[in-house]
Amino acid sequence: MASEALFENIPPFPDDVPTAPMPTISFGSLRQRDDQVEKDVLKACKEVGFFLLDLRGDELGTKLVHEIDQLFHMCQETMNLPDDIKEKHQIDITKSLLGFKPLGQAKTEKDEPDRYEMFNMSQDGLMATVELQSLPESLYPRLPMIISFLRHCQDITAILNVALARQLGLPESTFTDLQSPTKESGTVLRLLKSYASPEAEDLRTSLIHHTDFGTITLLANVVGGLQILKPDGSPLDESAWTWARPQPGCLIVNLGDAMTQWTGGILRSNMHRVTHAPGDQRVVDKYTVAYLARPERNASMKRFLNTDERGDNEEDENLNAWEWERKKAMAMARADYVPRAKGPKA
Numbered sequence: 001m002a003s004e005a006l007f008e009n010i011p012p013f014p015d016d017v018p019t020a021p022m023p024t025i026s027f028g029s030l031r032q033r034d035d036q037v038e039k040d041v042l043k044a045c046k047e048v049g050f051f052l053l054d055l056r057g058d059e060l061g062t063k064l065v066h067e068i069d070q071l072f073h074m075c076q077e078t079m080n081l082p083d084d085i086k087e088k089h090q091i092d093i094t095k096s097l098l099g100f101k102p103l104g105q106a107k108t109e110k111d112e113p114d115r116y117e118m119f120n121m122s123q124d125g126l127m128a129t130v131e132l133q134s135l136p137e138s139l140y141p142r143l144p145m146i147i148s149f150l151r152h153c154q155d156i157t158a159i160l161n162v163a164l165a166r167q168l169g170l171p172e173s174t175f176t177d178l179q180s181p182t183k184e185s186g187t188v189l190r191l192l193k194s195y196a197s198p199e200a201e202d203l204r205t206s207l208i209h210h211t212d213f214g215t216i217t218l219l220a221n222v223v224g225g226l227q228i229l230k231p232d233g234s235p236l237d238e239s240a241w242t243w244a245r246p247q248p249g250c251l252i253v254n255l256g257d258a259m260t261q262w263t264g265g266i267l268r269s270n271m272h273r274v275t276h277a278p279g280d281q282r283v284v285d286k287y288t289v290a291y292l293a294r295p296e297r298n299a300s301m302k303r304f305l306n307t308d309e310r311g312d313n314e315e316d317e318n319l320n321a322w323e324w325e326r327k328k329a330m331a332m333a334r335a336d337y338v339p340r341a342k343g344p345k346a
Contacts, residue, residue, distance in 0.1 A: 023051050106208070257269045
């Protein structure tokens with residue numbers, strides 16, 4: 001998460017809204033392979049699927065906080081570029097999801113236009129695994145900083161993957177072997193802008209409830225708006241949604257569907273959405289920098305753990321990650337699709 005300095009420039013997060021029970025994990029202790037801290041990570045990944053990763057007090061974490069501050073300024077500038085530049089780099093959903101997604105292109109649960117924009121950059125292009133996508137001119141001088149941040153995110157996800165494998169009794173490299181940063185995947189670095197909600201009609205969903213396809217998501221934001229569904233809650237029940245409270249120096253971490261698939265339903269990929277910011281924060285735009293890790297395209301989706309929690313069709317075990325993601329995307333496109341959390345209590 002960003003430093004204290006960026007939190008000072010926004011209205012405070014209110015104390016009278018229900019907040020998600022996300023434990024705070026020390027990144028420094030996790031890097032030292034503290035057994036109790038690893039157990040705390042596993043517990044969070046089973047029960048909530050979300051936790052705060054405190055980067056402060058650690059050398060790598062401190063570097064990352066500094067980079068996040070720079071990326072936030074870049075995010076604000078990029079997401080407010082003139083429309084003609086955004087259109088030049090707009091997503092072509094028939095070909096890929098890289099580039100700008102314009103405001104209102106998707107729908108919310110009430111079939112209203114969404115209230116967010118995003119810009120996706122491919123890890124494959126940034127790592128020179130494939131040709132880099134076309135970018136706005138203002139981003140090219142910042143590529144060294146962007147790639148540095150990307151590599152630090154890769155380091156963090158690798159540390160988390162090893163900790164989870166160890167605590168599940170699996171070989172340490174079980175998950176990292178399927179997520180090489182230099183092999184093609186759907187992993188992206190994402191910039192988002194959710195618009196301020198000054199009027200009563202703006203107090204609604206910005207990004208519809210969903211789970212993430214991938215393995216691990218790292219979120220950096222300052223303004224509230226992310227909501228997490230209670231483990232036994234219905235997305236149609238407004239009282240079942242709890243607010244994720246951003247904290248200075250902390251990343252919000254959540255697991256994706258791939259981790260649930262590989263662990264036979266032991267780990268939780270929880271439902272979440274983005275809505276209007278709480279309290280006085282509603283009057284400012286919400287910017288987010290996100291790293292969304294996915295398996296290598298050719299990674300097997302076969303489960304490593306045999307459990308009674310079978311979840312999706314067993315035929316998924318015969319698919320590679322690319323086939324599995326395409327199957328999920330096609331399911332989401334159906335009119336009768338109902339998103340749901342995956343894993344324990346799902």
